[in-house]
Amino acid sequence: MRIAKHPILGEYEKGRKVKFYFDGKEMEGYEDEPIAAALRAAGVTTHRHTRRNGRPRGIFCAIGRCTDCVMVVDGEINVRTCITPLKEGMRVQTQYGLSAKEGTEE
Amino acid sequence: MKRYDLIVIGAGPAGLSAAIEGAKAGMRTALFDENEKPGGQLFKQIHKFFGSKEHKAKIRGINIGGELLKEAETAGVEVHLSSTVIGIYPEKCISVNRGDHIENYRAEAIIVATGAAERMIPFKGWDLPGVLGAGAAQTMMNLHGVMPGNKIVMMGTGNVGLVVSFQLLQAGCQVEALIDAAPRVGGYGVHAAKVARTGVPFYLSHTIVEAKGTDHVESVVIGQVDEKFRIIPGTEKEMEADTVCVAVGLNPMSQLVRMTGCEMKEVGGLVPACDEYGATSIPGIFAAGDVSGIEEASSAMIEGHITGLAAAKYAGWIEEDTFKTQVEERTASLEKLRQGMFAPQNKGKKIEKTDEGLPVSASLLERGYMDANEMETYPGVVKKEGVHPVIECSQNIPCDPCQEACPFGCIKVGERITDLPAVTEDSVCKNCGACVAACPGQAIFLVNEDEDGTYGTVTLPYEFLPLPQAGDRGKGLDRSGRPVCDAEVVKVQDTNAFDKTAVLTMRVPREYAMTARFFKKEV
Known part of the structure; x- marks a missing residue:
């Protein structure tokens, strides 16, 4: 899902490759790219489940405005993953309602 | 509380341009943006811009963004990133959220250039990821x-x-x-x-x-x-x-400017009521760019310059005379962009004829491409012997790089930049491809309708990877993308001057020279 080479932009400037964890699973991304970009490239599209109805949500505006892509990052809830830079060893978790624990949507 | 002469909120095309003018006038200028990087949406605009040379036409948005940043740096604008302005208060004070703390600033004048946000239309399943x-x-x-x-x-x-x-x-x-x-x-x-x-x-x-x-x-x-x-x-x-x-439109992000209590109006979203220089009803508070009405980045930049000048004049940093001359020039430039079928005053109107009195292509409006038999209606499409430009430009839009691109005088746009480009009668095309690469609409083709009695050639703009090579065989696609004939690539030009628009020449059966408009390699 990454664009290897772009006809106008050529090669993308990226930080070094880093490891991070998505729901406990080890994944790779580039340092300082948005967490959401690393997840999308790895095929993860559901970032959270809504509080009342448990509906899945993912990237929607990609510029930090809509808050649809919030997740639990290093234990902190409601982190906008589309504008938060990825760091080595980050623990990223799907957010259920306002927690990282499934079944807590209500 | 820290003081500046000018505070600009939003480092997109309008805000950057406004801050540049303020700093050039000698004002201590601070530019705040909530993002990590400046430029607003400019760095996502990888296409060549429309307009005239003075509007940076045929330059890609991403490169215009780079130029603006350099200019701002040279002018001495202080850029504060990851700094969300959360409030504007009386006496031109603002509060800025810097992540872990809040800072307050004050200035002689404030320019709000917060841009716009995407609109949404709900449908069943609109909230699904994807x-x-x-x-x-x-x-x-x-x-x-x-x-x-x-x-x-x-x-x-x-x-x-x-x-x-x-x-x-x-x-x-x-x-x-x-x-x-x-x-x-x-x-x-x-x-x-x-x-x-x-x-x-x-x-x-x-x-x-x-x-x-x-x-x-x-x-x-x-x-x-x-x-x-x-x-x-x-x-x-x-x-x-x-x-x-x-992609159903944009909404001006006018929440912040509204906090000043300035007069608002409804023009495609709630916007501050401004005079022609961007001054709101509150003295010293200005607005520029999409926040004061949705337009293109090109017009946002000019609006930014004008508003920057107005703020400098308001705070006494430039004289009335200087202001007048500089603003006049910018206003004339802005007026050029606000003409033609897509001008703000024509929004929502059904336009059936061009300024030249020619019928607007119904096929283009209903299917996205012009019908082959409509082509010769337009002054850019003429039949000629040998290679000649075929300009499939049928709407009055503010754009004229084609005219300047041709070193041999083959193309003439006319008085206004919205006029349809015409191929001049007695000119001789040298097949250089400059017009093909320069046209921001990718609407110019160089066509030889009859090379040798059997084949013709079509030269077209190509901005995809992998780039075909001379000798590649495939299909010629018509304007709807339907394969209509066999085609062979005979030449690919990809020079620096063409700025990543490769110019590809394909040989097709001559009866398809006026039909085939894209090349698809055989796989």
């Missing part, structure tokens, strides 16, 4: 190098929908369809045509009934709508797709 804004898709692919999806349905045929569709194709995505509830394509015909010729179907008078899927979009149901935008039962059609991009 449904996202067209601007969001642009951010993912052009800034972060990640494809937003594989099979995309684009909703909206305004310029954003059309331009982003083309960029999705450039990123390697498949665009399954362009959908619009309106009966006519909303954006520039040339933007539509360059998407259509790659084979993307347009569905006008259609809307999305539902995005289906459990955890992600798996398919999209579209349906035809009647004149009251109600779905006509029985017209539903399901297509496989994993992504829906929504």
Whole structure:
């Protein structure tokens, strides 16, 4: 899902490759790219489940405005993953309602 | 509380331009932006801009962004990033959230250039992962190098929908369809045509009934709508797709400027009522760019310059005379952009004739491409012996780089930059390809209708990878993207001067020289 080479932009400037964890699973991304970009490239599209109805949500505006892509990052809830830079060893978790624990949507 | 002479909020095209003018006038200027990087949406605009040379036409938005940043630095603008302005208070004070603390600032004048946000139309399944804004898709692919999806349905045929569709194709995505509830394509015909010729179907008078899927979009149901935008039962059609991009317009982000208590008005969203220089009803508070009315980045930059000058004059940093001369020039430049069929005053109007009195192509508006038999209606399409430019430009849009690109005087736009380009009668085309690469609408082709009695050649703009090579064989596609004939690439020019628009020449049976407009390699 990454664009290897772009006809106008050529090669993308990226930080070094880093490891991070998505729901406990080890994944790779580039340092300082948005967490959401690393997840999308790895095929993860559901970032959270809504509080009342448990509906899945993912990237929607990609510029930090809509808050649809919030997740639990290093234990902190409601982190906008589309504008938060990825760091080595980050623990990223799907957010259920306002927690990282499934079944807590209500 | 820290003091500045001028505070500008928003480091997009308007804010940067405004801050540059303030700093040039000698004002201590601070520019605040909530993002990590300046430039607003400019760095996602990888296409060549329209307009005239003075509007930086035929330069890609991304490069214009780079130039503006340099200019701001040279002028001495203090840029504060990751700094969200959370309030404007009386006496021109602002509060800024710097992440872990709040800071307060004060200035002689404040310019609000907060831009706009994407609009949304709800449909069943709109909240599923895979449904996202067209601007969001642009951010993912052009800034972060990640494809937003594989099979995309684009909703909206305004310029954003059309331009982003083309960029999705450039990123390697498949665009399954362009959908619009309106009966006519909303954006520039040339933007539509360059998407259509790659084979993307347009569905006008259609809307999305539902995005289906459990955890992600798996398919999209579209349906035809009647004149009251109600779905006509029985017209539903399901297509496989994993992504829906929504491009249904922008809303001015005027919440912040509204805090000043300035007078507001409703013009395609709530905007501050400003005078011609961007002054709101509150003395010393100004607005520029999309926050004061949605337009293009090119006009936002000029508005920014004008407003920067107005703020400098208000605070006593430039004399009345200097202000007048400089503003006059900028205003004249802005006026040029606000002409033609897509000018703000023509919004929503159905235009049936060009300024030249020629009929507007119905096929272009309804299907995204012009019909072969409409071509000769327009002054850019003439029959000539040998190689000659064929300019498939049929709408009055503010743009004239073609005229300047041709060193041999083959192309003439005329008095106003919105006039349709014409191929001059006694000129001789040297087949250099400069016009093909320069046209921001990718609407110019060099055609030899009869090379040797059997074949003709078509030279076309090509901005995709992999770039075909001389000797490659494949199909010539017509304006709708349908394969119509065999084609062989005879030449590919990809010079620095063409700025990443490769110019590809293909040989086709001569009867297809006026039909084939795209090349698809055989795989």
